[in-house]
Amino acid sequence: MIEAILHYEFLQNAFLSGIIIGFIAPLLGVFIVVRRMSLIADALSHVTLAGITGGLLLNQHIAALAFFNPIYFGIAASILGSVLIERLRVLYKHFSELAIPIIMSCGIGLSAVFISLANGFTTDVMGYLFGTVSAVSRQDLWIIVAIAVIVLLFLTIFYKELFVLSFDEEYAKASGLPATMIHFLFMIIVALTIAASMRIVGILLVSSLITLPVAGAMRLSKGFKETLVYSVVFGEMAVIIGLILAFYLDLAPGGTIVVTSIAILIIVILCKKAVQKGAQQ
Amino acid sequence: MMKTPYVELKNVSFTYESNPVLNNVSLSVEEGDFLALIGPNGSGKSTLLKIILGLLKAKGEIKLFGEPISDFQHHEWIGYVSQKSNAFNSGFPATVKEVVQSGLTKKAGLFKPMPKDAKQKVMEALKAVGMEKFINRRIGELSGGQQQRVFIARALISEPKLLVLDEPTVGVDIKHVQSFYDMLSELNKKHHLTIILVTHDIEAPFNQISHVAFLNQRILFYGSIDEYNLLPKEQIYQWYGHSVRAV
Ligand SMILES: Nc1ncnc2c1ncn2[C@@H]1O[C@H](COP(=O)(O)OP(=O)(O)OP(=O)(O)O)[C@@H](O)[C@H]1O
Ligand SMILES: [Mg+2]
Numbered sequence: 211m212i213e214a215i216l217h218y219e220f221l222q223n224a225f226l227s228g229i230i231i232g233f234i235a236p237l238l239g240v241f242i243v244v245r246r247m248s249l250i251a252d253a254l255s256h257v258t259l260a261g262i263t264g265g266l267l268l269n270q271h272i273a274a275l276a277f278f279n280p281i282y283f284g285i286a287a288s289i290l291g292s293v294l295i296e297r298l299r300v301l302y303k304h305f306s307e308l309a310i311p312i313i314m315s316c317g318i319g320l321s322a323v324f325i326s327l328a329n330g331f332t333t334d335v336m337g338y339l340f341g342t343v344s345a346v347s348r349q350d351l352w353i354i355v356a357i358a359v360i361v362l363l364f365l366t367i368f369y370k371e372l373f374v375l376s377f378d379e380e381y382a383k384a385s386g387l388p389a390t391m392i393h394f395l396f397m398i399i400v401a402l403t404i405a406a407s408m409r410i411v412g413i414l415l416v417s418s419l420i421t422l423p424v425a426g427a428m429r430l431s432k433g434f435k436e437t438l439v440y441s442v443v444f445g446e447m448a449v450i451i452g453l454i455l456a457f458y459l460d461l462a463p464g465g466t467i468v469v470t471s472i473a474i475l476i477i478v479i480l481c482k483k484a485v486q487k488g489a490q491q
Numbered sequence: 492m493m494k495t496p497y498v499e500l501k502n503v504s505f506t507y508e509s510n511p512v513l514n515n516v517s518l519s520v521e522e523g524d525f526l527a528l529i530g531p532n533g534s535g536k537s538t539l540l541k542i543i544l545g546l547l548k549a550k551g552e553i554k555l556f557g558e559p560i561s562d563f564q565h566h567e568w569i570g571y572v573s574q575k576s577n578a579f580n581s582g583f584p585a586t587v588k589e590v591v592q593s594g595l596t597k598k599a600g601l602f603k604p605m606p607k608d609a610k611q612k613v614m615e616a617l618k619a620v621g622m623e624k625f626i627n628r629r630i631g632e633l634s635g636g637q638q639q640r641v642f643i644a645r646a647l648i649s650e651p652k653l654l655v656l657d658e659p660t661v662g663v664d665i666k667h668v669q670s671f672y673d674m675l676s677e678l679n680k681k682h683h684l685t686i687i688l689v690t691h692d693i694e695a696p697f698n699q700i701s702h703v704a705f706l707n708q709r710i711l712f713y714g715s716i717d718e719y720n721l722l723p724k725e726q727i728y729q730w731y732g733h734s735v736r737a738v
Contacts, residue, residue, distance in 0.1 A: 244583055248638040350612040370596045370605060377593065378579055381645075386566025432629050433586035 211454060221450040224410065224463070231356045231407045231419065232449030236441035238361060239420035240427070240434075241396070242375050252268025252417040253310045254291050254404050254453060256317030259413040262338050264322035270328050281353055281405060288401035291317065296397060316374050341412035341464030343456050350409050357406040364399050368392055373434060410449070412464035419445065422471035426478040444474050495557035496521045497653050497685050498543055502549035505538060509517040512538050513549065514709045519551050520653075525679045525686045525699065530706040531731050536689045537574050537677075539706065540657055544571055545689075556652075567598035570646030574657040574689075581631035587641050588626045594645035616644040619674060621667070643671070647678075653685045654678070661694060668692070672699065705730055 215221045242251055265283030268275045291313055298309035325335055337345045365372070371392050374382045382389045407416045427440030452467030459466070498520040505513040512535045521525055533716050545560055553560040556568065571635075588717050592612045606612070609697045617623040620640040625633060630641065633664035639662055646654060660668045678684040688700075703719040705712040711730050712719065722727065 244580070246580070348579050367602060370593065370599065371601070373589070374584075374593045374596050377583060377585060377590065380546065380573060381571065384541075384546055384566070384569075384571045384573075386545070386564065387597060388601070428582070428584050431584050432627065434584055437584040 211457075214457075215450070219348070220344050221344065221457070223348060223351045224343045225450075227346050227351050227354045228410050228449040228463070229446065230354055230469075232446040233442055234358050234361045234403055234429075235407050235416070235419045236423035236445030237438060238400060239363065239424045239445075240437050240441050241372055241376055243421055243424040244402060245327075247400075248417060248421045249307070249310045250292075250295060250402060251404060251420050253295065253314040253317065254288050254401055255408065255413045255416040256314050256321070258284040258317075258401075258405050258408055258416075259286040259315045259338065260320035262408070262413075263321045263335065266334055267324045267328045269319030269351040272362065279347075279349055279353070281350060281409065285402060286406040287317075288405045289398055292397040294316065296394070331345055336462070337412070338408060339412050339414055339464075340462035341408075341410050341415065341456075341467070342440065343453060343463050346409055354406045354409065357402045361399055363401055364395065379383070402414045408411050410453075412461060412462065412465050415464040416467045418471060419448070422450070422468070422475055423448065426471075426475045429478050429482050444471070444478075448474060496554070497524075497556055498687070499552075499554040499557075501552040502542075503539075503542060503549050503553060505535070505542060505547065505549040507538075512708065513542075516551075516706070516710055518704060518710060518713060520685060520687060522652075522685055522701075523683050524701050525676070526688065526702045526704060527691045527697070528687060528704050528706060529691070530711075531653050536706055537657055540571075540639070540655055540687070540689065544569065544655065567649045568652045570594075570649060570651035570654045572609045572642050572654075572656045572659045574661075579630075583631060585630050586626070587617070587622065587628050587630055587633070587679055590630050590641055591616055591644045594648040598649045612648050613644075615647040617641075619647055620644045621670065632692040636664055636667065639663055640667065640671070651684070653687070655687045657689045658691065659688070660690070671704055675699070 215225055239251075242248055262280045262284040264287070265278070265280030268283070269278065270276075271281060295309045295313050298312060299306040302308045334345075336342075353477045371382070371387050373387055374385065374387060375392060375396075379389065403420075404416050407419055411419050423444035424437070426444050427437045429442050431437040448467050448471040452470045453463050455461065455466040455470070456463035496519040498518070500516055500518045503516045504511070516535075516539065528539070530536055535605060536563065538547065542549045542553065543555070545563070545566075554564045556565065587611075592609050594616070595605055595609055595612065613626065614623060617626055620643050621638065622640050622644060625637065625641075630638065639659060643656075643659055646656075660671060663671060675686060675688070679686055679699070679701075697716065697720075700716050702715055703712065704710055705727070707730060712722070
């Protein structure tokens with residue numbers, strides 16, 4: 211395995227990207243989950259797909275854009291989607307979850323239209339849907355590195371404000387924290403993370419890498435910092451084991467990573483149960 | 492020399508959608524005051540506190556520490572315990588320490604880390620409410636009354652000049668209610684902490700309070716505790732009764 215990684219650039223790209231994403235997606239995921247925004251992540255990933263398929267279509271038809279990485283369209287769509295979701299949440303104040311199906315169907319609908327307009331990129335689309343080990347380019351890797359730097363800077367700089375905002379939004383506002391501004395930045399960061407993760411795990415499975423490690427972590431941890439640590443550990447385990455399985459068994463990495471995450475989650479839940487039983491006896 | 496009041500309201504009115512809640516409320520709270528804000532359910536007490544905290548925008552003139560509320564920046568001077576502070580998601584993975592420490596966020600400032608003595612301050616604030624043994628417990632695993640005391644510690648940790656409490660003792664047992672009120676009056680007397688307390692508590696420390704305001708959409712009474720004690724009981728019952736009919 212190590213030999214193969216040293217030998218093939220595409221494998222280096224896939225593993226490095228995977229390790230980076232296995233770190234930032236669950237880290238941000240903790241904030242997403244405790245703020246009950248997991249479904250928003252799902253909606254955004256579908257919007258990202260619309261951006262990417264739109265980008266692929268433009269690649270095909272406009273010569274000047276032929277080498278323009280469709281990830282950029284995905285990022286733009288995702289950010290636009292996050293802004294729209296916020297708008298809709300304000301508009302439907304008392305049914306704010308309505309924003310999610312609206313944006314989600316928008317994303318899927320547009321993707322379906324773009325995919326059927328261009329019937330020549332099925333394998334590309336498969337890669338974006340379920341992830342890929344072989345098609346991650348050096349350029350993709352650099353984009354992922356740049357996004358990771360932005361996400362980590364944001365989380366470090368605003369950690370204490372994000373904690374207050376997640377735990378108690380009214381208190382955050384009453385304390386005079388710029389809650390609206392931080393929330394807006396947070397949504398953009400979520401959009402960026404989704405766009406970055408999609409290359410490896412695929413659009414349909416991004417939200418599982420954001421939520422499953424956190425679900426396991428919350429069963430074990432007492433505090434917030436602990437939850438962050440466990441989530442990253444579980445995320446990295448899922449990505450690394452998942453990528454190795456994908457490589458050897460020639461499967462879509464999105465699938466193997468998510469299946470590994472679910473296995474980890476089940477093990478955590480069972481262990482916790484066993485420990486609790488033991489404590490009771 | 493006149494001192495600037497900590498809170499000064501002039502003709503403040505507020506309407507939720509089409510439902511008028513406050514009508515020309517004028518009130519001032521000065522340094523060292525311990526004001527009990529009382530009134531029947533739905534009389535607008537929580538709403539008034541939210542207006543003072545800047546959570547709701549109202550008509551009229553509002554000044555905090557002498558500054559119009561729109562220019563006011565020093566929210567760390569105000570500690571707040573809301574009426575439903577323990578309505579948070581009880582599965583939230585945070586320890587008591589993390590929750591109390593988060594009360595320092597505004598004081599520490601944007602782009603700055605928590606102060607180095609944060610841990611020690613958390614300990615002091617928890618001691619003040621008798622919760623120091625629970626410092627490493629998960630917040631959702633405490634009882635309602637214990638959670639409430641943690642939220643009081645979160646409000647105290649930034650050493651505010653003004654403490655705003657909305658029925659803080661709901662769910663707290665008698666023994667701790669008493670020690671909580673003792674703590675408030677000590678903070679008020681020894682440390683000159685100014686306090687606005689919304690309460691339905693008949694047991695409230697009426698001998699330690701300095702002023703009383705009776706609110707029912709408008710201020711029906713405002714005066715010192717001595718003036719309040721001189722009011723005929725029928726008068727107070729009438730104010731409550733009146734509102735019951737209005738509701
Ligand atoms: N979010 C809201 N939207 C619309 N009306 C509201 C809202 N919150 C409160 N009200 C109304 O405003 C009035 C005042 O409410 P408020 O919570 O300030 O009362 P309160 O004096 O704190 O009552 P309690 O003693 O029950 O806490 C009530 O009639 C209530 O129905
Ligand atoms: Mg109230």
